Amino acid sequence: MDRKLTIADISRIAGVSKATVSRVLNNSEKVNEVTRQNILKIIEENNYQPSNLARALTKKRSHIIGVVIEDLANPFFTEIARGIESELHKNGYIMFLTSSNWDRDKEQDIVNKLYRHQIDGLLITPIETETPVFKMLKKSSLPVVLMNYRRSDPDQSIVSSDNIKGAEIGAKLLFDNQYREIICLKGFEHQTANDRVEGFYKEAERHREENRIIKLFTGINTREDGYNFAKDHADYFRTIIHSCGIFALNDFVAFGLIDGLLDASVSVPDKVAVLGYDDISFSERYRIPLSTIHQPKFRLGKMAAEELLEKINNRNKKASNIIIDPELVIRESCPLINNNR
Amino acid sequence: MDRKLTIADISRIAGVSKATVSRVLNNSEKVNEVTRQNILKIIEENNYQPSNLARALTKKRSHIIGVVIEDLANPFFTEIARGIESELHKNGYIMFLTSSNWDRDKEQDIVNKLYRHQIDGLLITPIETETPVFKMLKKSSLPVVLMNYRRSDPDQSIVSSDNIKGAEIGAKLLFDNQYREIICLKGFEHQTANDRVEGFYKEAERHREENRIIKLFTGINTREDGYNFAKDHADYFRTIIHSCGIFALNDFVAFGLIDGLLDASVSVPDKVAVLGYDDISFSERYRIPLSTIHQPKFRLGKMAAEELLEKINNRNKKASNIIIDPELVIRESCPLINNNR
DNA sequence: AAATAAATTGTAACCGGTTCCAATAAAGGT
């Protein structure tokens, strides 16, 4: 109903100029204490809220940070978002959280929209970086920090955990456990996934002489995919007499896998051991607690936000390349087998 | 580096006025096809991105919708957010997702900030509505839709599921199953929780004559609380000879409860049956699949967004009160016992 | 009491767009 009040209204009521009101609002310069109190009172009484839009337009600082994650429903990403949010909020910034839903076009669209909204910086877990938008961003001076991505360009700030190493230590567990057959399930076509596969093979290479059966399946992205994979191969798993370990390159796939195997009466981990990746919060308490590779998600988000804020406040700060070490977490789905070889 | 281009730059390059460029940008009025193409070409070449801030300032439409949920890490809320996002994106709006983290002060702070950012509308799962900010919002003309909340004021739009009814049908299962002892675990002090307790007692009232042991514990909010409750009462549960059913008024508490009971070797559901509330995505596949009350979260978010958009486009639309029916989902943690009484 | 410095406030331009209104040019009618 009542039109929103502007700084002009307040100045009129107080009988001063807009400039003076603005000064009170920003504590920018000294204003006579009496006028000041009077203006504050009027602001209070009329519940005046200055427009951040107008402010951002002149100050060229919106205090908005754009955040793009790949999946809102995935606790891995929301945990990162929580880390970001806590850090940003502490510094008076507000987060514009959006989700690309693993859709490249939507990612482009969103980043563009954010850019137009004059965000002060961008935090993103990119699906892919060789795209027009990223080229555009590079040319612009918008501070950007990539998360969960490996650096391809020394000018880019990134915060990520080491996916190659993570997959390596995961694979090592499977090899050390002496499973005859070791299967790797790769998900979304993504740099992260490629790194993990690379790490997996790096470790596999060390066991080349050992006469193992090594298989890689790709395109296993979701819990459903994991479930279906298990169902589709259930007969096979029931017939084999050798031991088998499966490295699902993300926890959701591992969940589906466990469900599918159990539904098909293939015992986990006795017949088939399952190892996940990410250690999302539910992994610890899954029906069969999941062995997996832990990433410190909240911290990752927090560090990314810190890095971004530094870049914002110091434009010629050089880009950092922050790599966090992942950790193997051993639970029931793939225990550590103590064999003396 | 290079300062962001403005409409003035483009107009200069094209040798026309800002007005003409603006017209091309907005398809608002007819512009000569030749000029038009020329301007578009120049925009393209220089990768000009108009500032939404400036645009919003004049148009008084930011195309930003503020969304406040209570917990980013809780799939219940993020699922709602996904529903919202899908609907908003379809309509050219962008979502400003924030989390109050169950903190009343932060909720105030966030809503204020959003308001100042000239959001076109607000979607919120409020912790509490009798606060200064909400009074302020009521006086302002900002379209607001409350989610997951029961209407207290006929002018407020709300979209929620019926928590009283949900708890009633949940409680009914426990009574029908003839558990001698029935425990209700209430979480966060929140209208939703109160409604659920009310529904629980409504059903309990119908069984007043039946000589049951009915207990209510409050302040059980998180998975940890549920876990600790189970541990603390494990000895009791082991000693009782009668049957017992626990209604955890949210799924997380139920998860913790199940874990705690299992860790203390109390069998679920044989010794103690557990019923949750919300049916978050993990409930279906928990180590013991959880019986719970289902709420259509994605749909709830979508409907809330629809309602909000309607309000935005038609300022004197009257407020709706959309109540979605919850459903009982029976799984293993609290099966349906077929007793002939 | 005059000169100078400090404190306080106002004026006006600007941020990057949109849009009303007027101006000009081209086209159509008689």
Added chain:
DNA sequence: ACCTTTATTGGAACCGGTTACAATTTATTT
């Protein structure tokens, strides 16, 4: 050839703030 339409474009004010600069008032110094 002159008048009226219509199409296209430009000028300038405006959205709601900020800020450099100037102006005015008040205090301090000598």
